[in-house]
Amino acid sequence: MTEPIISARGLTKTFWRRSQRKGMLGAMRGLVDRGGTEVTAVDDVSFDIPAGEIVGYIGPNGAGKSTTIKMLTGILVPSSGEVSVAGHTPWEERRQLAQKIGVVFGQRTQLWWDLPLSESLELLRFMYKVPERRFKHNLAEATDLLDLAPFLETPVRQLSLGQRMRGDLAAALLHEPPILYLDEPTIGLDLVAKTRIREFLAELNRSSGVTILLTTHDLADIERLCKRIVVIDHGRIVHDGELERLKARFSSKRQLTLDFDVVPDLASAVLPTGTALFDQEGPRVRIAFDRHERSAPEVLSLMGRFGTIRDMSIDEPAIEDVIQELYAESARATA
Amino acid sequence: MRLYLELARRAFQQTLTYRGAALAGIFTNGIFGIMIASVFLAFYQSHGSGDAVQGWTRDQTITLVWINQSLLMTVYLWGWWEVTRNIQSGAIVTELLKPYDYFTYWLSRDFGRALAHFLVRGVPTFLIGAIVFDILAPESWLRAASFLLSVAMAVIVSFCLRFMANLAGFWVLDYRGIAAMFAAIMNVLSGMLAPLAFLPDPLRIVANALPFRAVIMTPNEVYLGQVPIWEGLGFQMLWIVILIVSARLLMATGERRLVVQGG
Amino acid sequence: MGNIADIRSDIGIALRIAALRLRGQMQYRSSFLMQIFGNFIVNFAEIIVLWSLFQNFEDLGGWTLEEVIFLHGLSMVMFSLGDTVANGVQTVPELIRDGNFDRTLVRPMSSYIQAMVNEVSLRHFGLLGQGLLLLGIGMATVSTEWTVAKLLYMTVVIVSGLALFAALFTIEAILSFWTVNSIEAVNAFTYGGSDLGQYPLHIFRQGMRFLFLWVIPVGFMTYYPSLYFLDKPDPLGLPAFAPFVAPVAAVIFCFVVGKGWTFAIRHYRSTGS
Numbered sequence: 001m002t003e004p005i006i007s008a009r010g011l012t013k014t015f016w017r018r019s020q021r022k023g024m025l026g027a028m029r030g031l032v033d034r035g036g037t038e039v040t041a042v043d044d045v046s047f048d049i050p051a052g053e054i055v056g057y058i059g060p061n062g063a064g065k066s067t068t069i070k071m072l073t074g075i076l077v078p079s080s081g082e083v084s085v086a087g088h089t090p091w092e093e094r095r096q097l098a099q100k101i102g103v104v105f106g107q108r109t110q111l112w113w114d115l116p117l118s119e120s121l122e123l124l125r126f127m128y129k130v131p132e133r134r135f136k137h138n139l140a141e142a143t144d145l146l147d148l149a150p151f152l153e154t155p156v157r158q159l160s161l162g163q164r165m166r167g168d169l170a171a172a173l174l175h176e177p178p179i180l181y182l183d184e185p186t187i188g189l190d191l192v193a194k195t196r197i198r199e200f201l202a203e204l205n206r207s208s209g210v211t212i213l214l215t216t217h218d219l220a221d222i223e224r225l226c227k228r229i230v231v232i233d234h235g236r237i238v239h240d241g242e243l244e245r246l247k248a249r250f251s252s253k254r255q256l257t258l259d260f261d262v263v264p265d266l267a268s269a270v271l272p273t274g275t276a277l278f279d280q281e282g283p284r285v286r287i288a289f290d291r292h293e294r295s296a297p298e299v300l301s302l303m304g305r306f307g308t309i310r311d312m313s314i315d316e317p318a319i320e321d322v323i324q325e326l327y328a329e330s331a332r333a334t335a
Numbered sequence: 336m337r338l339y340l341e342l343a344r345r346a347f348q349q350t351l352t353y354r355g356a357a358l359a360g361i362f363t364n365g366i367f368g369i370m371i372a373s374v375f376l377a378f379y380q381s382h383g384s385g386d387a388v389q390g391w392t393r394d395q396t397i398t399l400v401w402i403n404q405s406l407l408m409t410v411y412l413w414g415w416w417e418v419t420r421n422i423q424s425g426a427i428v429t430e431l432l433k434p435y436d437y438f439t440y441w442l443s444r445d446f447g448r449a450l451a452h453f454l455v456r457g458v459p460t461f462l463i464g465a466i467v468f469d470i471l472a473p474e475s476w477l478r479a480a481s482f483l484l485s486v487a488m489a490v491i492v493s494f495c496l497r498f499m500a501n502l503a504g505f506w507v508l509d510y511r512g513i514a515a516m517f518a519a520i521m522n523v524l525s526g527m528l529a530p531l532a533f534l535p536d537p538l539r540i541v542a543n544a545l546p547f548r549a550v551i552m553t554p555n556e557v558y559l560g561q562v563p564i565w566e567g568l569g570f571q572m573l574w575i576v577i578l579i580v581s582a583r584l585l586m587a588t589g590e591r592r593l594v595v596q597g598g
Numbered sequence: 599m600g601n602i603a604d605i606r607s608d609i610g611i612a613l614r615i616a617a618l619r620l621r622g623q624m625q626y627r628s629s630f631l632m633q634i635f636g637n638f639i640v641n642f643a644e645i646i647v648l649w650s651l652f653q654n655f656e657d658l659g660g661w662t663l664e665e666v667i668f669l670h671g672l673s674m675v676m677f678s679l680g681d682t683v684a685n686g687v688q689t690v691p692e693l694i695r696d697g698n699f700d701r702t703l704v705r706p707m708s709s710y711i712q713a714m715v716n717e718v719s720l721r722h723f724g725l726l727g728q729g730l731l732l733l734g735i736g737m738a739t740v741s742t743e744w745t746v747a748k749l750l751y752m753t754v755v756i757v758s759g760l761a762l763f764a765a766l767f768t769i770e771a772i773l774s775f776w777t778v779n780s781i782e783a784v785n786a787f788t789y790g791g792s793d794l795g796q797y798p799l800h801i802f803r804q805g806m807r808f809l810f811l812w813v814i815p816v817g818f819m820t821y822y823p824s825l826y827f828l829d830k831p832d833p834l835g836l837p838a839f840a841p842f843v844a845p846v847a848a849v850i851f852c853f854v855v856g857k858g859w860t861f862a863i864r865h866y867r868s869t870g871s
Contacts, residue, residue, distance in 0.1 A: 015867060070868050075703045077864050091864070095604065098706035110701040112615075114622050123618065126611045127707050355779025366786035369806060370794055377801035378655040388654050511721075515636025519643040528647040533654050538646075 004048035005179060005211050006072060011045040011081035013067050014038050041067040043235035051178065054205050054212040056226035060327060064235040065215040069183055073103055086179060099128065102172030106184035109168055111156040117167045118152045121174060128175035135174065142170035145200055162193035182214040186221055198224045219319045231326055238330040247322055255315040256287045256299055261308040272302040338435060339443035346447030357455045360408065364460040368404040372397050372468050389532035396530060398471045399555045401464030403527050405457040409449050409486065410493040410550050412527060413518040419504035431590065438583060442494055449490040474560050481564045485554040488571040492549040495578035505589035526552035546574040608711040615715040637724025641674065659801035665828055668736025673795035673820045674729030676756055678722045680763025686716035690771035691778060700868050710859055742828050752827065758848035759819035765855040766791060766814065775862040787814050795820035800833045815847035
């Protein structure tokens with residue numbers, strides 16, 4: 001493993017949530033004393049990301065995803081812990097760090113609403129001090145890959161969400177940052193637009209080796225782009241590793257689909273222990289079983305007594321189910 | 336009628352919820368009150384303090400300064416532009432289809448709002464003035480009660496003026512210029528900056544006849560005994576009638592324009 | 599806030615942004631002129647009232663109408679310039695509320711200067727024009743001798759006042775990092791400060807004088823320099839150099855407000871999860 005380009009150690013952020021006071025007197029008291037409760041949004045989070053990796057950072061709403069990203073970009077100052085991004089402490093060296101990161105917040109644009117996309121990009125060129133030739137080259141490349149040409153001269157407020165997102169991506173990459181943070185980059189987009197963004201990101205990572213940290217609710221983003229995922233819940237990391245390993249860990253429940261010769265009568269039958277009938281549609285039967293109790297061939301042979309099996313398949317667990325189960329487990333752990 | 340009372344009650348409660356803003360506003364009104372009162376005190380000092388100037392004694396003018404600061408929010412002197420925004424966003428088309436009278440709808444809401452502002456902004460500001468400066472009390476309970484009635488009528492006059500200024504949105508694209516001019520006219524002709532009696536002659540006579548006087552000056556005159564009660568309230572009543580009729584006519588013209596243009 | 603070279607380059611970019619956005623606004627010329635005109639009218643009305651008062655009273659704390667007009671002009675010029683420069687800074691509460699302040703922190707440019715050009719408008723030029731007009735009338739009519747030294751110092755004073763008012767608007771922005779409801783109170787110091795600066799300071803009571811001299815040094819920007827410009831004695835008995843502390847007071851005030859801004863940024867709690 002190479003030297004990590006992003007590293008977080010014991011990252012913690014607590015907020016002070018002030019309680020609302022009632023009445024005129026309460027408003028006056030609210031000005032002086034600070035009643036309220038402390039909320040820990042991010043709790044002792046540590047991870048390393050080597051250069052060139054794409055990491056999915058996922059978790060339920062309010063789990064602390066955005067708060068983490070905001071600390072990694074220097075927007076928020078952590079309550080405790082250490083962060084190093086491309087050799088900088090984000091909130092101490094914002095200006096230097098800004099040159100090395102690109103940031104896209106899916107729900108907000110960093111373009112100027114009242115200006116055409118091309119002028120927004122031009123302004124960012126000055127801000128990031130991109131040499132004219134590099135700018136022209138990068139703009140041409142982005143225009144090509146993201147198909148910006150049709151709306152380059154349109155004021156940003158008139159762009160569709162998908163167009164705006166492409167514009168935002170181009171804007172975030174003009175200065176060729178080695179790191180790209182994406183917060184919900186596909187939110188609200190239609191399927192075609194989503195696919196286009198995913199393909200672009202995969203290509204970017206492959207050809208330029210850009211390190212990408214992305215948060216998303218759309219697990220298709222994860223499956224297409226990320227080998228590694230970090231899952232956060234209630235401010236704590238509950239999983240950090242390869243997506244496949246996560247699946248393996250939670251894939252004790254499997255499904256076996258069997259096509260019988262004739263319609264078997266399973267309603268009254270006693271199924272082998274460790275298996276359960278999931279559903280049945282005529283001759284097609286789906287059996288759920290626990291991998292640790294029975295192996296697939298075992299289930300197959302045991303089911304053979306209900307009739308001749310013509311075909312079979314084993315279903316991998318869907319990523320949604322895996323993540324669901326992970327959250328459920330972390331909820332049980334905290335309870 | 337039930338609907339309009341309910342609207343007023345809601346607007347009243349809604350206005351009461353912004354407590355932090357109310358405190359900040361009282362502070363601001365207080366600072367401005369102290370400043371303006373000090374300026375008038377200095378002017379009166381140049382004159383030999385006891386004498387009245389244009390029929391206004393020093394203490395009467397100081398009292399006016401504080402009544403003005405207290406009424407500022409109650410009568411929304413510098414305007415409110417919700418109707419204009421509704422016109423320009425096109426929302427007015429659906430609002431006009433609703434089963435209530437558009438003018439009365441906003442008047443009820445404004446009245447509820449005004450009552451809340453009178454209580455949470457007006458009364459505290461006036462108390463600050465009474466503590467820091469020598470303020471005159473009304474001569475009699477009758478005057479005090481008439482003052483409250485006069486304030487209520489001032490709210491209606493002010494609402495009609497504001498409503499008509501809002502309707503300009505039917506004809507003018509950008510209301511900010513209108514808003515600035517509206518505030519300027521209100522400042523001078525209502526008596527907000529100084530008693531109208533201090534204005535030079537042709538302007539004073541005109542200002543005394545215009546409805547702007549009914550928004551700020553008349554409540555002051557009723558409170559301080561500058562005019563007989565019936566005269567002050569009568570002046571306001573007269574303008575209320577004229578303005579309600581004009582506002583409705585203007586509204587009808589605006590609506591016709593809307594129909595012609597197809598919204 | 600970064601070093602000098604950074605600040606210079608930031609200002610260059612800010613001017614570019616401002617120019618681009620103004621060009622867009624010029625497309626709505628009539629509305630633009632209307633705003634400037636409206637702005638002019640508002641304060642013109644106040645001058646009519648001031649003039650009327652001088653018709654009824656002899657003087658204001660020993661100052662003539664011409665002298666007070668000069669003071670009005672001086673204060674209005676400073677205020678309108680400060681207001682124009684801090685135009686975007688006044689949108690910081692909105693930027694924070696809508697979550698758009700975040701983006702200023704991930705760019706290689708001072709977040710303050712980015713905020714300054716978040717909104718660009720020349721609507722305050724109506725007030726500036728009127729301030730200059732009053733200043734001119736005041737200068738032409740007061741019975742004082744204008745020297746090169748006085749004119750040069752007036753430029754310094756105007757720049758200092760500009761900085762003071764811009765800093766006052768910045769306080770409003772700083773407070774909005776914690777509270778949204780109460781920032782209206784700062785109006786008492788911005789608009790209130792500008793109004794107070796239009797009158798001779800000695801007519802106000804002890805408490806107000808203290809507030810607007812030692813806490814918010816408006817008095818050192820308008821009243822005291824005017825004592826020097828108009829060759830008037832100081833009834834408040836400060837040392838003889840008091841008319842000349844304007845730039846120092848502005849620098850100290852801006853320094854403190856700058857520290858406040860840095861503190862606010864460190865304690866910024868971005869909205870959303």
